[in-house]
Amino acid sequence: MSISENEGVQELLDDLKIDDLEKYKIIIALRAITFEIFPQVTERIMYGGIMFTLDDDFGGLFPSKKHVSFEFSQGFGLDDPEGLLEGKGKLRRHLKFKTMADVTAKTPSYFVEQLK
Secondary structure (H helix, E strand, C coil), X not given: CCCCCCHHHHHXXXXXXXXXXXXXXXHHHHHHHHHHHCCCCEEEEECCEEEEEXXXXXXXXXXXXXXXXXXXXXXXXXXXXXCCXXXXXXCCEEEEXXXXXXXXXXXXXXXXXXXX
């Protein structure tokens, strides 16, 4: 899903496509994984990124200067046998993606599937 129904999300995507094509491709790939697992997910702009919601917010994609973070609101409870999740906060954990190769290597679908 490369086009968003949310105007703000689409604006962010359009801007990223112009400003940083690698981050744009990463976000498009991560959104596609998320929508494949949760077709009913909604998205909106929050905290400078894309927040995903089912019944509640469960995470989102946040571009930064050097990477894209996939934040998981309740990431502390996710199974992470490879130790890929980062963060030491009480609840939230994230994966960092610097290149498209990271999208394969860090298996984001494994973590999103656990949210079912």
